[in-house]
Amino acid sequence: MTEEDAIFDASLKKKKKKKKAYDIDAALAESDNLESGLQVDIDMEKKDDDDDGNVDIDLDFTKKKKKKKKPFNMEELEEAALDDNFDLELDFSKTKKKKKKKKDLDELMAEVDEKQDDKENVDDNAVQWLGSDRDYTYDELLNRVFEIMRDKNPDMVAGKKQKFVMRPPQVVRIGTKKTSFANFTEICKTLHRQPKHLLDFLLAELGTSGSVDGNSQLIIKGRFQQKQIENVLRRYIKEYVTCHTCRSPDTILQKDTRLFFLQCETCGSRCSVASIKSGFQAVTSKRAAIRAKTA
Amino acid sequence: MSIQNLNTFDPFADASKGADDDVQDGLVHIRIQQRNGRKTLTTVQGLSSDYDLKKIVRACKKEFACNGTVIEHPEYGEVLQLQGDQRENICQWLTKSGLAKPDQLKVHGF
Ligand SMILES: [Zn+2]
Numbered sequence: 027m028t029e030e031d032a033i034f035d036a037s038l039k040k041k042k043k044k045k046k047a048y049d050i051d052a053a054l055a056e057s058d059n060l061e062s063g064l065q066v067d068i069d070m071e072k073k074d075d076d077d078d079g080n081v082d083i084d085l086d087f088t089k090k091k092k093k094k095k096k097p098f099n100m101e102e103l104e105e106a107a108l109d110d111n112f113d114l115e116l117d118f119s120k121t122k123k124k125k126k127k128k129k130d131l132d133e134l135m136a137e138v139d140e141k142q143d144d145k146e147n148v149d150d151n152a153v154q155w156l157g158s159d160r161d162y163t164y165d166e167l168l169n170r171v172f173e174i175m176r177d178k179n180p181d182m183v184a185g186k187k188q189k190f191v192m193r194p195p196q197v198v199r200i201g202t203k204k205t206s207f208a209n210f211t212e213i214c215k216t217l218h219r220q221p222k223h224l225l226d227f228l229l230a231e232l233g234t235s236g237s238v239d240g241n242s243q244l245i246i247k248g249r250f251q252q253k254q255i256e257n258v259l260r261r262y263i264k265e266y267v268t269c270h271t272c273r274s275p276d277t278i279l280q281k282d283t284r285l286f287f288l289q290c291e292t293c294g295s296r297c298s299v300a301s302i303k304s305g306f307q308a309v310t311s312k313r314a315a316i317r318a319k320t321a
Numbered sequence: 322m323s324i325q326n327l328n329t330f331d332p333f334a335d336a337s338k339g340a341d342d343d344v345q346d347g348l349v350h351i352r353i354q355q356r357n358g359r360k361t362l363t364t365v366q367g368l369s370s371d372y373d374l375k376k377i378v379r380a381c382k383k384e385f386a387c388n389g390t391v392i393e394h395p396e397y398g399e400v401l402q403l404q405g406d407q408r409e410n411i412c413q414w415l416t417k418s419g420l421a422k423p424d425q426l427k428v429h430g431f
Binding site for chain 1: 354429
């Protein structure tokens with residue numbers, strides 16, 4: 027089995043695992059098209075070490091980091107395919123651990139899941155259908171295309187993806203009840219998005235109200251820390267800035283018949299994005315005050 | 322012997338119900354709102370009306386040791402409201418109880 031296979035396998039597993047044990051991180055970084063994000067993930071792992079406190083665009087970052095801590099141990103590190111890149115090794119160790127766990131679980135549960143068996147087998151018989159007259163499966167084809175892509179583009183594996191670096195949001199508390207997001211307009215400019223769009227998203231996600239003041243800073247009702255705002259920003263970038271196909275940040279958000287579309291300047295893909303809805307809002311202020319206002 | 326082609330088959334028979342009967346279809350939005358001070362509120366919007374939300378809230382209150390209520394909203398239907406940040410708890414509980422699949426849960430907030 028090649029190294030590529032190991033990674034690829036892991037990405038498939040990850041999706042499965044999520045379904046079994048739910049964790050909020052996984053939910054926050056919604057299960058997206060893991061297959062397409064695969065090679066980018068590798069790049070991001072590689073760049074872990076130059077994390078300089080900037081918000082960067084790889085959104086799986088926190089999720090990855092947390093996971094990494096758990097399965098890390100020296101033994102596995104040695105087991106992992108030797109590579110000059112430390113972070114890449116870590117990644118491998120992670121995948122190995124997961125595979126073991128998965129198998130144990132299967133044995134324990136003695137669960138006959140046909141789909142799963144399919145996926146387990148894929149790595150072994152990636153090109154096995156060549157000799158036989160059976161139909162190839164989707165997974166096999168997918169494996170094949172990724173292998174071809176890697177063969178033809180060694181740069182892709184080497185991680186020469188351009189990184190999108192962003193200043194972290196400057197979040198300061200104002201008094202006890204309000205929070206200022208000082209470089210809000212600046213961040214909108216770096217993301218090439220309308221302030222109103224980001225504002226709508228932030229307020230809907232945080233379930234609060236707020237506005238941009240004269241100094242072009244955003245004042246949000248409620249107490250929020252920089253990390254929390256950062257989390258929401260990451261989600262915004264993932265949904266509305268990076269291309270859903272190639273993850274390039276070089277995109278244009280256009281409104282077309284009430285729906286927003288994300289047009290990628292790199293790969294040319296165009297897809298609709300979720301509309302911003304604040305949904306149900308519970309009453310949190312004093313009910314008497316509301317009654318007085320409406321009466 | 323029966324001939325498969327002659328059997329009548331209604332392709333829309335299962336359309337009203339999802340692929341799995343026990344799990345609901347649309348997304349479940351789990352949100353958090355800040356109240357005064359450190360207090361927060363968790364709302365769960367989009368649970369299928371096939372479920373008895375009152376029973377669910379009773380179970381959740383006991384499980385998470387928090388208070389909670391069901392609110393009838395004209396647009397969003399019945400919404401679950403729990404005291405405190407119960408986002409992780411409710412996600413786990415909904416998946417564990419098989420009421421919703423993990424990919425149907427959409428967690429909002431920070
Ligand atoms: Zn693209």
